[in-house]
Amino acid sequence: MQEYITRATLGRLPIYLQYVRSIDSDTISATKIAGALNLGEVQVRKDLGAVCGNGRPKVGYERTTLIKDLENALGVYECTEAIIIGAGKLGLALLGYRGFEEYGLKVRAAFDIAADKTADVGGERFIKPMDECKEYCKVNNIRIAILTVPASAAQQACDDLVSCGITAILNFAPCKLKTREGITVRQENLALSLAHLNLMTVNSTIQEEEQ
Amino acid sequence: MQEYITRATLGRLPIYLQYVRSIDSDTISATKIAGALNLGEVQVRKDLGAVCGNGRPKVGYERTTLIKDLENALGVYECTEAIIIGAGKLGLALLGYRGFEEYGLKVRAAFDIAADKTADVGGERFIKPMDECKEYCKVNNIRIAILTVPASAAQQACDDLVSCGITAILNFAPCKLKTREGITVRQENLALSLAHLNLMTVNSTIQEEEQ
Numbered sequence: 001m002q003e004y005i006t007r008a009t010l011g012r013l014p015i016y017l018q019y020v021r022s023i024d025s026d027t028i029s030a031t032k033i034a035g036a037l038n039l040g041e042v043q044v045r046k047d048l049g050a051v052c053g054n055g056r057p058k059v060g061y062e063r064t065t066l067i068k069d070l071e072n073a074l075g076v077y078e079c080t081e082a083i084i085i086g087a088g089k090l091g092l093a094l095l096g097y098r099g100f101e102e103y104g105l106k107v108r109a110a111f112d113i114a115a116d117k118t119a120d121v122g123g124e125r126f127i128k129p130m131d132e133c134k135e136y137c138k139v140n141n142i143r144i145a146i147l148t149v150p151a152s153a154a155q156q157a158c159d160d161l162v163s164c165g166i167t168a169i170l171n172f173a174p175c176k177l178k179t180r181e182g183i184t185v186r187q188e189n190l191a192l193s194l195a196h197l198n199l200m201t202v203n204s205t206i207q208e209e210e211q
Numbered sequence: 212m213q214e215y216i217t218r219a220t221l222g223r224l225p226i227y228l229q230y231v232r233s234i235d236s237d238t239i240s241a242t243k244i245a246g247a248l249n250l251g252e253v254q255v256r257k258d259l260g261a262v263c264g265n266g267r268p269k270v271g272y273e274r275t276t277l278i279k280d281l282e283n284a285l286g287v288y289e290c291t292e293a294i295i296i297g298a299g300k301l302g303l304a305l306l307g308y309r310g311f312e313e314y315g316l317k318v319r320a321a322f323d324i325a326a327d328k329t330a331d332v333g334g335e336r337f338i339k340p341m342d343e344c345k346e347y348c349k350v351n352n353i354r355i356a357i358l359t360v361p362a363s364a365a366q367q368a369c370d371d372l373v374s375c376g377i378t379a380i381l382n383f384a385p386c387k388l389k390t391r392e393g394i395t396v397r398q399e400n401l402a403l404s405l406a407h408l409n410l411m412t413v414n415s416t417i418q419e420e421e422q
Binding site for chain 1: 221301304308309310315399401402403405
C-alpha cells in the first residue's frame with residue numbers, strides 16, 4: 001500500500017512526472033532531479049519515497065518505473081470524475097477550469113436547482129437540473145462533489161449529495177457542514193488564503209523594521 | 212509583537228470572535244471556549260496565545276480585551292483592500308464573493324486588459340481597464356492583488372503588478388511566478404485540493420478494506 005501522501009507532496013508530483021518524462025537516460029538519481037527542479041534533495045527523496053520507495057544506491061530510480069508510479073499516484077489512468085453543485089459564478093469558473101486533468105480528475109457537469117440554467121457550455125461540459133443529479137451520479141459512478149452553492153443552501157445540498165452516493169465533498173460555501181461518518185468534507189476558504197497572505201506581508205514588514 | 216499566526220489559527224479567529232462577542236460574562240476561560248466551540252483545549256490555548264497571550268490563572272481572559280485583540284489580529288478596523296487582475300469567470304466570482312470582510316479585507320475592483328469589460332457590477336464593485344490599475348493602486352494604497360488571468364498572461368501581469376507597488380500576490384493561474392525579493396506570492400491550486408480529497412478518500416477506502 002502507498003504511504004500517506006501529503007498535500008504538498010501531491011502538488012509536486014506533476015512537476016516530477018513532467019521532468020522524468022522529458023529525460024533521456026534509463027535511470028535518474030534524486031540528486032539530479034533535485035538539481036534540475038531546484039528543489040531540496042531531502043524533499044525529493046521524501047516525495048518520491050512516498051510514491052515509489054527508495055531508489056537503488058548509486059543508481060537511483062529506473063525511469064520507466066518512476067513514471068509508472070507517478071502516474072499511478074496521480075491517477076492519470078483511472079480518471080476520476082467530480083461534479084459541481086451550484087452553477088453560480090464560482091461553479092462556472094470551476095466548470096471551465098482546465099487544471100484538473102493533470103491530477104487525473106475530470107469535471108464535466110454542474111447541477112443547479114434553477115432549471116433555466118440548463119445549458120451546454122461547450123468543451124463537452126454541461127449545466128444540468130439538480131433533479132438529474134442522482135441518476136448522473138449512479139450512471140457515472142461519481143463519489144466526489146464540489147459544492148459552490150450559497151451558505152444558506154449548503155447543508156441541504158450536502159444531505160442531497162450523500163443520498164446520491166457522494167462520499168467526498170469539497171465545500172466552497174462559507175459554512176461548516178454536518179455529515180455522517182464515512183463522508184469526507186474539505187472546507188475551502190478563499191478569503192482565508194488572502195487574509196493569511198496579508199498577515200504574512202504585514203508581519204514581514206514588522207520584522208524588517210525591527211532589524 | 213504578535214507571534215507568528217498559522218493559517219489554521221487564523222481560520223479559527225472569526226469563530227472565536229463571534230463566540231466571545233455573544234457571551235455575557237466579563238471573563239471567560241479557554242476551557243469554556245473549547246467546550247462551547249467543540250474544539251480541543253490545547254488548540255484554543257495555542258490559538259489565543261498567539262493573539263493575546265495567556266489568560267489569567269483560574270480567571271481566563273477578559274472579554275473586552277480578548278475581543279479587541281481578536282479584532283486587531285483579524286484587521287477588522289484597518290480594512291485592507293485587495294484588487295483582482297483578470298475579470299474572467301474566476302475573477303468575477305471572487306469580485307462577488309462576500310467572505311472577505313470577515314477577515315478585514317475588501318475587494319472592490321477587478322482590472323482586465325479587455326477594455327470592453329469595464330462595468331459597474333453592483334454592490335459598489337467595478338471592472339476597470341488595466342491601464343487604470345497603477346493609478347488606482349497609488350490612490351488607494353493597494354499592496355495585495357489576486358491574479359486570475361490565464362497562465363500565459365500571468366508572468367507579465369505579475370511584473371506589471373510589482374511596478375504598481377503590489378507586494379503580495381495570491382496567484383490562481385496554474386504557473387509559477389518569478390519575482391524579486393520582497394514580493395510574497397502564494398500559489399492557489401484549486402485542482403490540488405480536489406485531487407488531495409480524492410486521494411484521501413481512496414486511501415481511507417483501502418484502509419477500511421484491509422481492516
